[in-house]
Amino acid sequence: MNCQQTQEELLLSFGSSELPAEIRKHVDQCEKCHAVMSSLDRLRPNALTDQDFTLPEQVTEQIQASVIESIKPQPVFSMQKALAIAASVLLVLGVSYVSYKSNGTDDPRTLRSDSTIDTVIETADLSDADETPSLDELFESVDSDPYRSSYDLLLEEITDEELDYLEKNLSAGELL
């Protein structure tokens, strides 16, 4: 390694605590390069260290506080809050729907608006219209009703002659 190369390396090593062995060997043998190294060594303290370029403690504390303030999570519309509101809305809708269903279909005494009635008519299944029972069928169904009164049964079993006799000899009040 010649003097020029060594001095280039000395410049690169400025500030470093370790000098490559090859350069050290040359410097130890070369007066000129040794002088360069010595001048760089003397210059070094003049460049100071990082600690000599800090700002007063209260300034750094202020910077830290500003950074902490800046990185704090901002109060935004939180997911938790959004869920709570959504749950409330669903609850209200659910209660309204259940109330509507129970009032609108199960209780015939409840007054419904015209629009509700129209809706019911419109949505009714008209395909069963032909299956509407005739009057005869209705009477038959009444006849087969097991809950008819004993008076009805008595009238069925009596003969025409017996009925004529009863009509002639009993008053209407007694007959009923």
Place this chain on the structure above:
Amino acid sequence: MDEKQRMTARARKLEQLAQKAKLGDQEAFSELMKAKMNEIIAMTYKMTGDRQSAADLAQETFISAWKNLGSFRGDSSVSSWLYRIAANKTLNHLKREKKFSSNEPVEQVSRQTLEQSPEDPSRLLEKKRLRNQVLDFMQTLPIQQRLAFELRFYKQLSFAEISDTTGSALGTVKTNYREAVKKLRKHATEKGWRE
């Protein structure tokens, strides 16, 4: 524990803090910031030569670091990563302000330091003189040489780390540093720096 072991332990601690901060731990980030604040301020101060800009840039650096922690993969040390952010912020600032060769006095800071420090006033005055000398010199350097000098001499990064941090080629980084040291010698001679 010797100096090298202490530095290794400190570096390991910083990496742990960075990993915790990455997971959203603000306390860890705060601790990391406290540990690195002075180094970042010293860097931005020497790079800009201006106390207020140094403070603003340090603040921006840490805010940006917090926002971008997700991109910190740990390929480089957390210190190098922070220096990179600080360097980018500072370069942008200098481009914006067109202050590549400006020189601002630091009298106010020096006076404050004198008033607050219990150190010997004559020693503080000497430090103030030296600090102003360095700040003057730093502002004379082209920006890339200034950055190379800052990262190599003051932050003790290797040339490879500087290359990684600045995105410059290794040869360019070495050339920049060598030129900066040459200029330092010349500047010291011309300005009559005490040896």
